[in-house]
Amino acid sequence: MAYGMGVVRGMLLTLQHVFRPAITVNYPEYQREVPVRARTNLLWFEERCTGCSTCAQACPDGCILVETAPRRDGTLEITRYEIDFRICMYCGLCTEACPYQAIQAGGRYNDAVYVFENMYRDRDALTAEAQAYLAGSGGVYPNGQSQEMNPLRTSIPTARSRVPVAGAGGPFGPQRLPGKLDRSSG
Template sequence: MIYGIGILRSMLVTLKHVFRKPITVEFPEKNRSVPIRARTNLLWFEERCTGCSTCAQACPDGCILVETSPREDGTLNIERYEIDFRICMYCGLCTEACPYQAIQSGGRYNDAVYTFEEMYRNKVSLAAESKQYLKETDGRYPNGQTQEEIEPDITTIPTARSRMKPAGQDGPIGPHHLPTKKNL
């Protein structure tokens, strides 16, 4: 029996790895590239949003706030759109519920902040982030499509709101039934 063969073997394994290219990166100085469709975060695209609040209703944590006001043409003006990332569990149910793909999974994964309050993101902050995202991806959304490729008959630039029927337009409920200043 030859003693020390096990030690030699393990040293050979170590030696083999010494000359290999490292597979780790020195985060946060270096960032590993992430596939475009990775579900890393939530991105809200203001230009696609109708203010229908379906996402807020689908969220089990109640962390999405949508506040709207009616326009003359029956569409909705989005006064507030906020996500409380302090309680978001990134389940993605809001993204699945949105009929207009205005909220999608994707974006930055390195969004650590110093204070808890910074995790409450308002409309301005969310819109700025998604604009930056589209700039970096040359207008391609996290789902891999461009604005023109996503149901072009329903939602089109410049605003989704200007091209689609608001919910309840022909029915008994909807923003068009809210009292306006004229008939108050």
């Protein structure tokens, strides 16, 4: 190649792009629409969680902590549920492993923090995030279903007493089986 041709070709390429529409956007003034299935975040829905810990076992990074205590009626009380987003790689394995769609990919992506440790979310932070999401989506989960469309079905009553959820007093609220103790009393 003749001397200087590389520079000429590079400049021509640059000139081509000068006259093309920009492919970047002025974030945050303008924000692109996010695809529905994008793994923007992890949302944990306490009202669907049984405390089975399957998500924690599926996580290759070990960033999910689930701590439970048995109730007298056989259910598990979730005493701790925490996700360390400092080491989460958003692979989605936890969401695929959860049998009850209690943890799902979705939610906001503009959650950058100034303090690194703030990326560790305890159950209160996770619940606040999930409830804010549901408030904005009209009660529809990221997977496109609502509690009414896909109610939690388990063979035993589940631990869902901590946060007010849509339908908590109705057919999709805490389940009580005949012969079992009312978990809210134990």
